[in-house]
Amino acid sequence: xxxxxxxxxxxxxxxxxxxxxxxxxxxxxxxxxxxxxxxxxxxxxxxxxxxxxxxxxxxxxxxxxxxxxxxxxxxxxxxxxxxxxxxxxxxxxxxxxxxxxxxxxxxxxxx
Numbered sequence: 482x483x484x485x486x487x488x489x490x491x492x493x494x495x496x497x498x499x500x501x502x503x504x505x506x507x508x509x510x511x512x513x514x515x516x517x518x519x520x521x522x523x524x525x526x527x528x529x530x531x532x533x534x535x536x537x538x539x540x541x542x543x544x545x546x547x548x549x550x551x552x553x554x555x556x557x558x559x560x561x562x563x564x565x566x567x568x569x570x571x572x573x574x575x576x577x578x579x580x581x582x583x584x585x586x587x588x589x590x591x592x
Contacts, residue, residue: 508546508582509553509566517566517586524585527568533578542580543572550582565589 508528517525528546533539550568557566565587572580 507549517584521586524583526581527584528582529579531577531579533580536574539572539574539578539580543570546570546580546582563589
C-alpha cells in the first residue's frame with residue numbers, strides 16, 4: 482500500500498485561486514481585428530512561426546493556429562453577425578519548418 486497523506490492545517494481561508502485565462506484568442510488580438518476591420522477584403526499575414534522543426538512539430542503548430550482561429554471565428558461571428566472572418570493556414574517542413582496564418586474580414590453574403 483502507498484504512503485498515506487497527512488492533512489496540513491492551512492488556516493481559516495482557502496488559498497487564493499490561480500487566475501485562469503481560459504481560452505484566448507492567441508493570434509487574433511484586438512489590434513489584429515481592428516486592422517482587419519479597417520481593411521475589409523484585404524488578406525493579412527497574422528502570424529508566422531519559422532524554424533519549427535520536423536514534420537510532427539510543424540503539424541502541431543499548424544493545428545494550434547487552426548484551433549485558435551476557429552475559436553476566434555466563433556467569437557467574431559457572435560459579435561459581428563453581418564461580417565465574416567476567414568482564415569487560412571499554410572505550413573511546410575522546408576527551411577526548418579514554418580507555419581503561417583492568414584486572415585481577412587469580408588461582408589457576410591446573404592444566402
